[in-house]
Amino acid sequence: MFDTFLRILKTSRIAFDLSYKSSPGLTALISILTIANGLFPSFLVWIGKLIIDSILQSQSKSELWMDLLQSDAVSLVYVEGILTILYFGSQKLYNIAYTLLRIRLGQEVNERILSKAIRLELTQFEDSETYDKMTQARTEASSKPLSMVTRFFTIAQSSITIVSFFGLLIKLSPLASFILVIAAIPSFIAETKFSNHSFRLFRWKAKETREQVYLETLMAREDNAKEILLFNLGKEFLNRYKNNFQRIYIEDKKLTITKGIFSFLLGLLSQFAFYGSYIWIVCLALLHKISLGEMTMYLVIFRQGQGTFSNALSAFGGIYEDHLYIENLMEFLDLKILKQYGNKKGNHQRLGIVFDSVSFQYPGAKQPSLSNVSFELKPEEKLAIVGENGSGKTTLIKLLTRLYSPTSGKIYLDGIHLEDWDEETLRKRFGVIFQNFVQYQFKVGENIGMGDVQKVQSEAEWIPAAKLGMAHDFVTNLEHGYATRLGKWFQDGRELSGGQWQKVALARAFMRTSADILILDEPTSAIDAEAEMKVFEHFREHTQGKTVILISHRFSTVRMADQILVLEQGKKTEWGSHEELLLNKGKYEKLFRLQQAGYQ
Ligand SMILES: Nc1ncnc2c1ncn2[C@@H]1O[C@H](COP(=O)(O)OP(=O)(O)OP(=O)(O)O)[C@@H](O)[C@H]1O
The missing domain is CATH 1.20.1560.10 (ABC transporter type 1, transmembrane domain)
Structure with a gap:
């Protein structure tokens, strides 16, 4: 009482x-x-x-x-x-x-x-x-x-x-x-x-x-x-x-x-x-x-x-x-924010990304979604992650970007444990486009600008990013160009096709010029083959000096990567270049041949 x-x-x-x-x-x-x-x-x-x-x-x-x-x-x-x-x-x-x-x-x-x-x-x-x-x-x-x-x-x-x-x-x-x-x-x-x-x-x-x-x-x-x-x-x-x-x-x-x-x-x-x-x-x-x-x-x-x-x-x-x-x-x-951040703002040297025996189990899940994954990705290398649905690709990205912390094992960026990084500095290093990226019911320009919060309203920056993401052409054909509001929530809103939305999302990634680690989680699944080729050419040109991590089910894109990580049920089963993995004659080779046969 x-x-x-x-x-x-x-x-x-x-x-x-x-x-x-x-x-x-x-x-x-x-x-x-x-x-x-x-x-x-x-x-x-x-x-x-x-x-x-x-x-x-x-x-x-x-x-x-x-x-x-x-x-x-x-x-x-x-x-x-x-x-x-x-x-x-x-x-x-x-x-x-x-x-x-x-x-x-x-x-x-x-x-x-x-x-x-x-x-x-x-x-x-x-x-x-x-x-x-x-x-x-x-x-x-x-x-x-x-x-x-x-x-x-x-x-x-x-x-x-x-x-x-x-x-x-x-x-x-x-x-x-x-x-x-x-x-x-x-x-x-x-x-x-x-x-x-x-x-x-x-x-x-x-x-x-x-x-x-x-x-x-x-x-x-x-x-x-x-x-x-x-x-x-x-x-x-x-x-x-x-x-x-x-x-x-x-x-x-x-x-x-x-x-x-x-x-x-x-x-x-x-x-x-x-x-x-x-x-x-x-x-x-x-x-x-x-x-x-x-x-x-x-x-x-x-x-x-x-x-x-x-x-x-x-x-x-x-x-x-x-x-x-x-x-x-x-x-x-009063809910506690559990995640701890440190105060490290980086190293003089770029040392890349290291996963050291990383495992992760979602809260309440019966099985781990990642088990004992280790690899080292040098700065500026391009990594592609392949694997069947549910094999843990997106989970790996969520851990790397600290949306979750590993259940066991450690992740290092430039030699510094991820937990010791200052939150804001760490966030600035990444540019990530997830499969289910947000479709903001704002102007199309702002949708691109969201890639860099400092430049959300900067029209001068939207256009080059849109060109690289192959969005510029269709955006200029919209009734109000970059000022067209997207989505159906508002009276003057205009809906886009799935592929057009993805192009907007890719342009958003190109907007994030300050990030040196770009992560694209199946960014081109709805984009036609020709546009996809062009987007990746742009990516190659404009990501020199940057680390790129790409999740894709399309081997035509995957093969361009320097390193390929194959995940099966949360475990790393293969690692190497396209040529190396073909020689390996493992899962990767099998999947690659399957897809190749499909195109013949
Ligand atoms: N938020 C979550 N809570 C619990 N389990 C999850 C959650 N997200 C994913 N999982 C489980 O973790 C496993 C790995 O999922 P993940 O999304 O990493 O797969 P993926 O390889 O990216 O798959 P896809 O190719 O379908 O995108 C799956 O078994 C999935 O059911």
Whole structure:
């Protein structure tokens, strides 16, 4: 219990901190308005009582309007009117400040989530638990810090109102204040009982919700439409979507109904307490122990006080719920970045790449994807990696570029262990185009420019890179040339063919002129043979002095490499030049002959 309290205290501090950081001015304004809005109700009911009492006590017999308008009772109405306008204005201002703070705070939290997301490691992205945490943080937790802060403000405001009501009630009886408190407790119980439950449900739902979002994407995205239409998959997916919803809905429905019944029954208790007090106050008025003005005031206090009190108490219950969501958000934001980087920025000498008995097993996988792979690649050498699907080619690249760290063994670049390299320096050394390179729905020029973040907008650099990647000709034929937006997400977007996209990706690789190790993972699979020849000629010309690693299933390209690495089920089985491997008469020779026969 005490532990929960401390945890709530911690998350509350975080929520306030976030709110203050997102806008100190708005947070301060809301705090001031909270106090003001807490005091207004008491002033208003008190003036209400004064008005009734002054009517009853009025001795004036004048029927002149001028006299009536200047009487005590009417003067009090003026005061109440002015106060009500101020109260109204203050509430409106609070709403404006609240809306603006909600937008700012939502942005602040989302920025933090995304800043964390872009620093996560690939392994963490691929881990479903981490991914769930992130999805949950993005869907719900971004609004929860504000909700928590608001609830604290509600409590503060209600407390001020209640304390000032107590001040007015004390004259009636201290017991009356006690009843006011007791009567609100049942609704509080109803509220808190379910907050924990609904959070658990939310967590449990994460998987289902994720599946729903995925199915929606499948059915509603144009890039999937072709296959879904032709394979007639639409109904199948829609059924899955419906069944999934049904499962989520059953739990939601159960919770909503139970919560509704429970709070109705407990709310009845509050109503009994109110009407008990009502009878008591009316009796006191009949006995002339209290004035008519006082009777009205007490009844309003009871009616409003009960509402205010149960608001404050349910805000307490809500704080617990918000706290659970914020803890989830913090769990995500505090995720440790496991990968260690060093501070080495390189060697005077270029010594190339060394793999020393490198093995790697994906988290949760039963078998290693790479086993005991060793080789040495001299600087400026061109390496081709061949092997069947799933033999570990891409995995090797992921290890070399430090997207993953080997399970055992070491990788060296220029004699320095990869883990000792400074992160940014290391990243700058590589230019990598993966099979599933990103198709940015930006301008075609920017798609090329992404190869070098410093030059994303540099049109002068896009064109030569596009020429080398064989993309220039088709880009100039597009309606807006390099300014044409790609993809279908935006209204003016233009879709490219698979091969054209690959040419854009190759141009992106050529853009990375500062990198001295270029890695192309099946970059030309969708490009026609003639263009491929040209691209590789360009590559040869423009990568002199650079290391190139190429993954390809086309032997016409592979044979041009200085060294060829053959991988079979994660193991290195052959290494050497094309000629050497042919003489070897191993797997490489067999595959080469097979492909050659296919062309004859
Ligand atoms: N993220 C991952 N998590 C778990 N296993 C993976 C992951 N990525 C790849 N694998 C597994 O590791 C093995 C090697 O995959 P890899 O992508 O390196 O093969 P590849 O040689 O590049 O294949 P392809 O020619 O089809 O591109 C495969 O068995 C694959 O199923």
